[in-house]
Amino acid sequence: MKLIVLILRNLIRSKVRSALTFIAIAISVFILAALLSLDRGVQRMIEVTGGDQILIVFEKYKACPPYSRLPVHYADQIEQLPHVTAVMPVRFLLSFCGTTTDLVSVHGVEPDLLRSFRTLELPEEHYQAFASERGAAIVGRNIAAKYGWQVGQQVSLPQLKGIGFTVRGVFDSPGSSLEEVVLVDREYLETTINEIGVTTMLLVEVDSPDHLDETGALIDELTANYDKQTKSGPEKGFIADQISGFKELVRFSQLVAYAALLMLLTAVANSVSMSVRERLREMAVMKLLGFDSRQVATLIMIETTALGLAAALVGVGAAWAVVEMGHVAISVEGFTMYPTLTWRIGLRALAAGLILTTVASYLPALGNARRPIIEALRGVD
């Protein structure tokens, strides 16, 4: 602590170099934290969106499930199967099927069944208004915020076959894909787009998670000889499967981020090395005054680590601001994922930045601090 003045002044003596090192570390940590938050967002979406006792049924052989088309009357037949307690057809209407940050998605649902399958937080009177009025909609908190929609407002979406609706409520469904979705009555949606009796998927509730696989197999067997065959599976597993490509991409991006950190390590080591070489004589003088090599090396490492800590904090802070305050949402295969920066992720990114700078400073600091005093005083390089 006594040497804090020396450490701080050394940090600011070469402002440009310190600033560049700081920026490089902060950006790397920001990227790492942001990419790690994607992973957590995917996990959270699967946890929150998929019910433990829910099967999801899509048309077989559809690469993009939101483009699946199944007859609504399948619901009546599936309801008769053992262990099935409820079935809800859901019709999707969306602007794009793939990975995007600007997806508008309208789901046609059964208002009287919806809450058996999904947990929504909104005032009861708003839900009742939605359930009782044709052309009414409830909208997720995020999409309402994104487009500035208010309760009572009439909205028309030209990009989605001109569908219009009156916003009767804004709901919360933290972490779930639904916060980016507009929910309307399914029959109203079918009528509007003139595709009556055709649904995108069926949500099937069973009496126990133990019966998910068995019931799914029964459903697929039931439709095996129909014109439109089905592919059924537990909702959580289905979502995970559907976005597996995205998850792979995220993992690859994280690898790239770690590789970039390693590259940064060499850049920081070079920066420290340059900084130390410029101060060889001062370090020799300190040793002549009685500082030992370890103390001198520690001072340099504290300098770099302090810079790294500050930069990593800024990087994590910036990632938090963008991810959490910016309400970033990414739509993947029709599901909406919210990157989530938990404190664990923040700590992980912070630790990565900190370890990086400490490791990067270790060898140049120790190597130069151990240099014989005479050699350093002569400025021998």
Next chain:
Amino acid sequence: MTNQSPAIEVTDVTKTYTKAGSDVTPLERANLVIKGGEFVVMMGPSGSGKSTLLNLVAGIDKPTAGRVVVSGEDITDYDEDELAAWRARAIGYIFQQFNLMPILTAYENVELPLLLLPLSAAQRRTLVETALEVVDLSDRARHYPRQLSGGQEQRVAIARAIVTDPLVILADEPTGNLDRASAAAVMSLLAKLNREFGKTVLLVTHDPFVADFGGRVLHLDKGEFSEAAV
């Protein structure tokens, strides 16, 4: 003001190093005894071994053979850490080029060696203020080296060398970068430290003017000492 116990004893010291593939021996079986409280000026041509000897006495170089005893401690076999700790308490070193930390004020430069010692902030302040007073730079305590003249910088360096109250002060061409007036001021100061505070001073110089301030002048040539009358 000398006492009979030696402050510096160099016994049969040889120093050989390799330069450009060949062995160079600036000191061979050199012997020197400096009593406590002496002011010794060491002169000699370039390559005579005087800086090598100073480095050996300062513990920043190791003899190839022989023994070096300073302030009663045989430092010949000390390792790097032991030498560092010994330097902190036993010697003050003054350079030709001052070698102050440019990012620290005069006060902070003088305080630097005290940070290694178990002293409170108040104790450090007292010692730094006293050292700056001795070199007559109390009014420049908050100035950075770039705001000081060469002579003032060297006086700050002297304050830094004496702030831990070492018995021995080693000076390598301390006036080499100064004009005559500043050199005289610095030498008067070193003489005062020797005379009034009993410091043992070993000073290396080329300058005969500087030699006049010493109580004993040694000429070193090819590792051989010869004493000159003062």
